[in-house]
Amino acid sequence: MSAASLLPRRIVKETQRLIAEPVAGISATPYADNLRYFAVSIEGPSDSPYEGGVFQLELFLPSDYPMAPPKVRFLTKIYHPNVDKLGRICLDILKDKWSPALQIRTVLLSIQALLSAPNPDDPLDNAVAEIWKSDEKEALRRAREFTESFAIKK
Amino acid sequence: MTDSDEEYHDEDYEYEYSDEGGGTDDEDVSMDGSADAADAAASSPTKCMPNKKRPFVSMVDRRKNNLGDNPNAPPQLGDGFGIRMLPADELKPVMNEQIQETVEVLGVPPGAAAILLREHKWAKERLFQSFFDNPEKIQEKCGVLARCQKLGDDEEDTKAGAANRNTRANAKRRICEICMDEDCFDPDEMIAMPCGHEFCETCWYGYISNALDKGPLCVRETCPQAGCTELITEEEVCRAAPELLPKFECYQLRSFVEMYGMTRWCPGPGCGQVALACGGGAFSDIGGNAKCNVCETCFCLKCGEEPHAPITCQHLSKWQEKCKNESETANWILANTKPCPKCSSRIEKNQGCNHMTCRSCAHHFCWICMGDWSDHGANTGGYYKCNKFDPNSDANDQSDAARAKRELNRYLHYYKRFHSHAQAQDFAIKSVKATEARMILLQEQNSDTVWTDVEFLKAANRQLVECRKVLKYSYAFAYYLQDGDKKTRFEYHQEMLERFTENLSELSEKPIQDMNRAEVVNQTRVVDNFMKNILKYVEEGMED
Ligand SMILES: [Zn+2]
Ligand SMILES: [Zn+2]
Ligand SMILES: [Zn+2]
Ligand SMILES: [Zn+2]
Ligand SMILES: [Zn+2]
Ligand SMILES: [Zn+2]
Numbered sequence: 069m070s071a072a073s074l075l076p077r078r079i080v081k082e083t084q085r086l087i088a089e090p091v092a093g094i095s096a097t098p099y100a101d102n103l104r105y106f107a108v109s110i111e112g113p114s115d116s117p118y119e120g121g122v123f124q125l126e127l128f129l130p131s132d133y134p135m136a137p138p139k140v141r142f143l144t145k146i147y148h149p150n151v152d153k154l155g156r157i158c159l160d161i162l163k164d165k166w167s168p169a170l171q172i173r174t175v176l177l178s179i180q181a182l183l184s185a186p187n188p189d190d191p192l193d194n195a196v197a198e199i200w201k202s203d204e205k206e207a208l209r210r211a212r213e214f215t216e217s218f219a220i221k222k
Numbered sequence: 223m224t225d226s227d228e229e230y231h232d233e234d235y236e237y238e239y240s241d242e243g244g245g246t247d248d249e250d251v252s253m254d255g256s257a258d259a260a261d262a263a264a265s266s267p268t269k270c271m272p273n274k275k276r277p278f279v280s281m282v283d284r285r286k287n288n289l290g291d292n293p294n295a296p297p298q299l300g301d302g303f304g305i306r307m308l309p310a311d312e313l314k315p316v317m318n319e320q321i322q323e324t325v326e327v328l329g330v331p332p333g334a335a336a337i338l339l340r341e342h343k344w345a346k347e348r349l350f351q352s353f354f355d356n357p358e359k360i361q362e363k364c365g366v367l368a369r370c371q372k373l374g375d376d377e378e379d380t381k382a383g384a385a386n387r388n389t390r391a392n393a394k395r396r397i398c399e400i401c402m403d404e405d406c407f408d409p410d411e412m413i414a415m416p417c418g419h420e421f422c423e424t425c426w427y428g429y430i431s432n433a434l435d436k437g438p439l440c441v442r443e444t445c446p447q448a449g450c451t452e453l454i455t456e457e458e459v460c461r462a463a464p465e466l467l468p469k470f471e472c473y474q475l476r477s478f479v480e481m482y483g484m485t486r487w488c489p490g491p492g493c494g495q496v497a498l499a500c501g502g503g504a505f506s507d508i509g510g511n512a513k514c515n516v517c518e519t520c521f522c523l524k525c526g527e528e529p530h531a532p533i534t535c536q537h538l539s540k541w542q543e544k545c546k547n548e549s550e551t552a553n554w555i556l557a558n559t560k561p562c563p564k565c566s567s568r569i570e571k572n573q574g575c576n577h578m579t580c581r582s583c584a585h586h587f588c589w590i591c592m593g594d595w596s597d598h599g600a601n602t603g604g605y606y607k608c609n610k611f612d613p614n615s616d617a618n619d620q621s622d623a624a625r626a627k628r629e630l631n632r633y634l635h636y637y638k639r640f641h642s643h644a645q646a647q648d649f650a651i652k653s654v655k656a657t658e659a660r661m662i663l664l665q666e667q668n669s670d671t672v673w674t675d676v677e678f679l680k681a682a683n684r685q686l687v688e689c690r691k692v693l694k695y696s697y698a699f700a701y702y703l704q705d706g707d708k709k710t711r712f713e714y715h716q717e718m719l720e721r722f723t724e725n726l727s728e729l730s731e732k733p734i735q736d737m738n739r740a741e742v743v744n745q746t747r748v749v750d751n752f753m754k755n756i757l758k759y760v761e762e763g764m765e766d
Contacts, residue, residue, distance in 0.1 A: 081402045134400055135432035167448035168429060169399040169419075174448070 075103055079129060082172050094176045096127065104129040108140070108176060112219065113184040117211035118146070121219025125155075125179070127172065137166035138175055147207075147214035149188040149197035157182070158192035304500040305523070307515040310475060313485060313496055317478045320344060328353055333455030334366035336474065340441070344482040365444060365453035368417035400425035400446060413462050415454070419447035426462035430454070434469055441470075441477050486512075489526045490519035497523060531692060532760035533699040541698040545640075548633060563592045577728060590642055636701040640694050646727070647690035653730075654683045663734060678739060682730045682746045689723040692753055699760070708764045715756050722749045 083103070086096050093111040098104075108125040112118025124143040130136050140162060142155035150158040161170060161178055191197030200207040317336075324335040327350060341364040342349035353360050361367040395406035398421050407422050414420035421429070425446070433443040433454075445452045459470045479485045479496050483504030488495040497512045499505060505523040513520045521528060525535040533541065562580040564587075578589050586595035661676045696716050703709040726745045729738070 076401070077403055078401045081404070132432060135428050161448070165449075167444075167450075168425065168446050169421075170448045 078134060079104065086172060091173060091177065094180060096172060096176060104133075106172070110176065110180050110183070112215060113180060116184050117208045118148075118183050118215050118219065121215040122221070123183075123219055127175075129172075134168040134170075137162050137170075138172060140175060140179065145214060145218040147196060147211040148183070149186050149191045149193060149200045149207075150182055152192045156192065158190060305510070305512050306498045306500060307488070307495050307512065308498055310479060310487075310494050310496050313479060313498065314475060316485075316498065317475060317482075320346060320482075324349070328357075330361075330366070330370045331372075333457050334361070334364075334369045337366050337453050337455065338364050340477060340481065344478065362451075365451045368415070368452050369455070372416040396420065398422035398425055400429070413458065415445045415447075415450075415452055415458065417445055417447070417450055417452040419445050419450055419452075421446055423462060426458070430459055430463045430466055430470075434466055434473075438473055438476060441473050486521070486523055486526055488514040488517065488519055489521050490514055490517035493517040493519065497521075499523075528691065530695045530698075531757050533695045533702075537702050538695070538698065541701065544633065545637065548630075548637070563587050577724060590639060633701065636697045640697040643690045643694035643697070647687055647694060650683055650686040650690055650727075654680060654687065657683045667734070678743045678746070679730065679737075682726060682742050685746045685750055686723065686727055686730065689719065689726070689749055689753055692757065693720060693723060696756075712760070712764060715759065719749070719752055719756055722752055725749075 083098055093113075094108070096106045096108045098106050106127040106129075108127050110123045110125065112121040112123065121144075123146060126141050126143055128139045130139060140157055142151055142157065144155075146155075152158075157179065159178060159182060161167075161175065186200065188197040188200035191200075196207070199210070320339060321332055321335045324330070324339055324346065325332050328335065328338070330338065338349055338353070338360065339346065342352075349360075357370075358367065361370045394409070396409060396412050397403075397406050398412065400421050401424065403422070411422055412420040413423060413426050429446050430443075433440040436443075443454050444450060445454065456467060456470060456474070459467050479487055483506055484499040486497045486505060487493075488497065493514060493516060495514050495516050497505075497514075499508070508523075510523050511520060511529040512523055522530060522535060525539065527535070527538060530538050562583065562585055564585040565580060565583040577595050578587050579585070580587070587593060588595055588597075657680045661679060665676060693716070696712075696719075700709065700713060700716065703712060722745070726742070726749050729742050729745055
């Protein structure tokens with residue numbers, strides 16, 4: 069475990085807890101060759117157009133973590149006003165509202181909450197947000213369609 | 223042309239040919255007003271600075287008409303206002319005085335007072351008013367609620383936070399939510415914010431050094447706890463990272479200088495001097511220009527740009543924005559070489575004067591309009607046309623494309639002249655230095671001459687710098703002027719100033735042996751008077 073011993077205690081502790089006490093609907097596993105790099109999957113919340121889908125994300129802890137926020141990105145294609153085509157996420161705690169007292173766990177919970185409650189007023193993808201505001205029914209249909217095609221294993 | 227134009231023209235005539243100095247007797251031509259200004263300033267009392275033994279160093283003109291750095295301008299410090307140029311460090315007492323007063327009036331701790339002031343742009347009265355309307359609301363909004371509330375609590379609580387007060391007795395060791403170290407910490411290894419959130423010393427250090435790496439924004443850093451809006455102050459920095467305190471305080475001071483209405487950084491590159499108003503109100507109300515005592519940069523106290531009369535700060539910033547947006551279009555037109563209109567050989571403009579002489583064919587032409595120079599001088603009875611933009615050329619086409627093209631041409635007309643005078647100004651600045659070398663030469667040629675007798679050349683070049691600057695901004699000013707009588711009159715005067723300036727430029731660029739001292743001295747004065755008159759005329763609203 070020489071690689072792990074180089075990791076700050078906090079990261080070791082967070083990782084252990086994520087594995088020992090997983091959060092419902094979320095999993096995060098570090099890669100063996102880089103313990104700061106996590107494979108994440110989040111289940112679509114049941115009250116959302118993402119229901120039934122499993123979304124893959126990547127999460128990276130930069131060298132100044134926890135003073136700086138983790139970097140998180142969707143790998144699975146998703147139709148959502150706060151996620152752009154590259155999978156980048158618009159979420160305040162990943163930017164100026166980050167606090168070192170937050171954890172990987174809280175970040176992933178916030179992302180899951182964002183799937184339940186999209187915020188088209190603070191969009192990252194303007195085209196998606198436009199439709200979300202002008203024709204929510206159509207937006208939900210497209211989101212379900214994306215979930216269907218990219219996030220559900222057949 | 224209106225009657226008043228005629229009148230003005232007669233006046234110009236007088237300027238041009240009057241020779242009050244009598245040629246060689248130049249006692250009324252002040253070559254350098256700065257020494258007088260410094261004297262006058264030293265004797266004028268300053269209100270708000272502690273009386274240290276520091277000479278009053280800056281030469282400042284409190285009037286709005288922008289003559290503060292004109293070497294021939296008389297000192298203007300008798301009106302009770304003053305500006306001091308100080309190293310930033312010496313503004314600490316000024317800042318602390320504001321904080322102390324706020325502490326006394328509002329009954330809040332100093333750290334909170336500094337933040338409350340900053341969040342109100344250091345406008346004390348405004349802060350006091352809104353604070354007394356609803357203290358808690360303001361404290362909460364500014365992130366000092368817990369800090370202010372805590373003042374009334376027991377002294378012994380200063381170390382441990384309010385949240386832990388009840389559990390302190392039974393929980394000896396604390397957990398730090400940042401490092402989550404399972405060994406936990408003794409209470410004295412933890413540092414708490416007034417809001418009660420506490421973290422271990424190591425994490426605090428990391429948090430503060432990370433905040434400082436973000437630069438000036440570090441002064442608005444909140445409590446490390448997620449969602450907590452209480453701001454950190456020098457108190458926490460001092461306890462957790464004492465060696466980083468100077469850096470933090472430096473950012474605090476910087477933020478003060480930037481926001482306080484009575485201070486302005488010297489815009490000189492790498493310069494750390496600050497202009498401080500001593501009485502008389504905020505710079506945004508009183509305006510004026512200052513000259514830095516260290517790097518000699520002159521700047522507008524309202525906006526920090528180079529003194530820019532006759533144009534206002536607002537229009538100047540609009541103009542600069544415009545120039546930035548149009549720079550690509552303008553650039554190809556403004557390449558530094560132009561073909562000679564007669565023989566087409568490329569000519570580089572390497573002197574300040576717009577009167578060009580082609581080296582290949584000796585053709586004389588005007589750099590700005592490329593027209594024959596013989597059409598430009600007063601002696602030919604010709605008219606100095608090149609400052610005039612004719613909006614009516616091809617005005618009948620009302621299509622959008624034609625209108626856009628006309629607007630671009632209108633802009634380019636003013637921009638070309640703005641740019642050309644900017645280049646000539648740079649050239650004149652270099653000439654001031656070169657003149658010093660020429661002055662030595664002049665002295666060597668004529669052993670009877672004393673140094674001060676050749677100062678006239680330096681004064682002429684300084685005058686040229688001033689005139690080029692005023693002309694430059696006069697084109698930005700004219701761009702925003704409505705068409706009409708006022709504009710016609712202004713452009714007429716601008717044209718005159720341009721002519722006098724070109725004339726002085728030419729006289730002072732002559733080889734030393736051909737230089738006529740009396741002529742240069744006289745033209746320097748004529749141009750100076752004329753320039754001041756134009757600025758005064760603009761300042762007074764350009765009424766007849
Ligand atoms: Zn800690
Ligand atoms: Zn807090
Ligand atoms: Zn300076
Ligand atoms: Zn200004
Ligand atoms: Zn030629
Ligand atoms: Zn011309």
